[in-house]
Amino acid sequence: MGAAVSVAAVVPAAGSGTRLGAGAPKAFVPLGGVPIVVRAVDGLLASGAVDEVLVAVPADLLDHARALLAGRPVTVLVGGGARTASVRLALDVLSGPHGCERPGGPAGDGPPEVVLVHDAARPLTPPALVAAVVAEVRAGHPAVVPALPLADTVKRVGVAAAVEATVDRSELRAAQTPQGFAWETLRAAYGKSGVDAVATDDAGLVERLGAPVVTVPGDPAAFKVTTPWDLRIAELLLEEKA
Ligand code: C5P
Numbered sequence: 001m002g003a004a005v006s007v008a009a010v011v012p013a014a015g016s017g018t019r020l021g022a023g024a025p026k027a028f029v030p031l032g033g034v035p036i037v038v039r040a041v042d043g044l045l046a047s048g049a050v051d052e053v054l055v056a057v058p059a060d061l062l063d064h065a066r067a068l069l070a071g072r073p074v075t076v077l078v079g080g081g082a083r084t085a086s087v088r089l090a091l092d093v094l095s096g097p098h099g100c101e102r103p104g105g106p107a108g109d110g111p112p113e114v115v116l117v118h119d120a121a122r123p124l125t126p127p128a129l130v131a132a133v134v135a136e137v138r139a140g141h142p143a144v145v146p147a148l149p150l151a152d153t154v155k156r157v158g159v160a161a162a163v164e165a166t167v168d169r170s171e172l173r174a175a176q177t178p179q180g181f182a183w184e185t186l187r188a189a190y191g192k193s194g195v196d197a198v199a200t201d202d203a204g205l206v207e208r209l210g211a212p213v214v215t216v217p218g219d220p221a222a223f224k225v226t227t228p229w230d231l232r233i234a235e236l237l238l239e240e241k242a
Contacts, residue, residue, distance in 0.1 A: 007134055008094055008112035009044045009178065011055045012086040013037040013065070013120030014079025019226050025058055026225065027120035028065075032238040036225060038068055039123035044178070045072060047130035050116065054093060056086035084199050087117055088190050095187070111183045114138065117202045118178035124234055125178065125222040133180040136216055142185040143206045146218035147173035176218040179203050185211055 017026025027037035037055065044050045053072070056079030057065040065076045077093055079086030094111055114137045118125070129146055136144040154167040179202050181189075189205040199205050203213045225231055 006112055007050050007114045007116070008052045008054065009050045009116040009118055009130075010087055010090040010094070011037065011040055011044070011053060011118050011120050012079060012083050012090070013040075014056045014058050014086045015083065015121070016058075017121070020231060021228060022231070025061065027057070028061060029225075029231065031123055031225070031231065031234050032242075035068055036123045037065070037120040040118060040120045040125065041069060041072060041074060043123070043125050043127055044116070044118060044130055047127035047134070049131040049134040052112070054090040055120070056080070056090050082198060084193075084197055084205075085195070087202060088195065091115070091187060091190055111187070113183055114180060115183050115186050116178040116180050117186070119224055121224045121226065122177055122222050123225060124237060125176075126219050129219045129222055130178055132216055133178050136214065137180040137182060141214045142182040142211050143203055143213040144180040145201070145203045145213055145215050146176040146178070146222060147215040148176065148218040148220065150174060173215060174218070175201050175203065175215075176222045176224075177201070181206065185209075 013027035015026055020026045020029060022029040028035050031039060041053050041055060044053055053074045055065060055069065055074055055076050057076060059078045062076060062078055069076060075093065075098060077089060080089055114134060116133065133144050133146060150169050150172050154169055154172060155163045156165040156167060158164045185206055186202060189209045192209055193205050206213055225234055
């Protein structure tokens with residue numbers, strides 16, 4: 001057991017990823033030969049701003065994930081039935097004394113100062129974006145979200161595919177991850193929301209708490225791999241980099 005870790009990242013990777021249709025949970029689908037979750041974790045660590053990573057995976061892939069992530073300052077745990085549940089379980093681990101699966105790696109006596117939550121499904125997130133989010137939290141913002149303006153016009157659509165309204169695009173942003181938080185802020189947000197609370201991102205729970213959430217410029221490369229199209233784009237981007 002060592003001193004408290006100052007920046008920890010939680011990576012929910014326990015989704016089934018049925019929209020990807022790749023025959024394996026999305027986080028474990030290979031991208032350029034390397035599983036998506038491994039790329040996401042390595043991107044976090046490459047930022048130099050993250051001390052420790054907790055990865056929530058499906059129960060039947062626990063040992064496989066441990067083997068894939070061996071040698072890194074990573075703790076692997078079993079996730080829950082929804083993204084929110086997976087993050088909550090990881091925060092519970094971070095709250096108390098916990099070890100690290102890398103012998104001699106950082107171990108937390110207690111919670112970190114800053115916690116990031118980063119979708120496993122964003123494998124090409126630039127390390128510089130990770131560092132920028134951590135820097136903003138360290139600068140005093142309790143909740144920080146990378147966000148991008150929308151290119152398309154947005155319609156609200158009701159029954160029978162009928163358009164109900166055109167939403168003012170200039171006010172809208174697409175929220176990405178990693179999202180960064182002062183530990184107490186995210187803990188309080190999860191503490192206040194019930195165990196069955198559903199949110200598609202973590203900042204959403206902080207907003208319900210009434211705490212301020214700020215945005216930093218997102219990066220197109222931090223896009224979420226959801227569909228076979230996204231996976232193809234990710235493969236092409238990797239080929240271009242090689
Ligand atoms: O399904 P979606 O792409 O929105 O999932 C976002 C992230 O949350 C993914 O990395 C996925 O693996 C994770 N997740 C999870 N536990 C669940 C459902 C999703 O960790 N039960």
